[in-house]
Amino acid sequence: MKSFTKIFFLFAALSFFSCSGAGLSPQYGTYKKLLQNQMQEMSNVLFAGHNSEFLSTYVDPKYINSMGGVNQALLQFSNAEQQVLYRNLKVAQNVTPTYDDNSKTMTYTLSIAKPIAFKLINGKWYMTGDWFKN
Numbered sequence: 001m002k003s004f005t006k007i008f009f010l011f012a013a014l015s016f017f018s019c020s021g022a023g024l025s026p027q028y029g030t031y032k033k034l035l036q037n038q039m040q041e042m043s044n045v046l047f048a049g050h051n052s053e054f055l056s057t058y059v060d061p062k063y064i065n066s067m068g069g070v071n072q073a074l075l076q077f078s079n080a081e082q083q084v085l086y087r088n089l090k091v092a093q094n095v096t097p098t099y100d101d102n103s104k105t106m107t108y109t110l111s112i113a114k115p116i117a118f119k120l121i122n123g124k125w126y127m128t129g130d131w132f133k134n
Contacts, residue, residue, distance in 0.1 A: 025101045032097060035106055035118055035125055039089045042127075046086045051077060060119060063129025077132065085131070088113045 025031070038058070045054045055077065056070045067073035092108035099106050104120035105128070117128040 025099055028099050031099065031106055031120070031125075035097070036093055038118075038125055039093050043086055043089045043093075046082055046089070051082060058127050059132075060121070060126040060128050063132065066129070073132075081132075084113070088116060092116050 042058050055073050064073050095108045097106045097108045105117055107115050107117040109115045118125045119128050
C-alpha cells in the first residue's frame with residue numbers, strides 16, 4: 001500500500017508540473033508575467049486599430065518576412081481575424097500557458113480557439129505565425 005501511495009503522489013506531482021508549465025524553467029513565472037502584460041499591450045494596439053504596428057511589433061519577424069513584409073501580411077489579416085485575435089488575447093491573459101524550454105515557446109491553449117504561441121527571440125517575445133495560417 002505504501003508503494004501505491006508513493007506512486008500516486010509522484011504521478012500527481014509530475015502531472016501538476018507538466019500541465020502548469022511550472023518547473024520547466026526557472027524563468028517560467030517571469031515569462032508568464034511578461035507575456036500577460038504584453039498581451040494587454042497587444043490588445044490595446046489591436047483595439048486602437050493600429051494593425052500595422054501590431055504586426056511589426058508583436059509578430060515573429062520570420063513570418064512577416066515570409067509574407068513579403070508588413071504590408072503584405074496586413075493584406076492577409078482581415079478585420080474579422082483582428083477581432084477574433086483581440087478576443088482570444090483577452091481570454092489567453094487568464095489561461096495558464098505551457099512552456100517549451102528547448103524551443104523557447106510559450107503556448108496558450110484556448111478551449112474554443114486555436115492556440116496562441118509566443119517565441120522568445122533575442123530576448124523579446126513574438127507571436128508565432130502559426131495563428132495566422134489557415
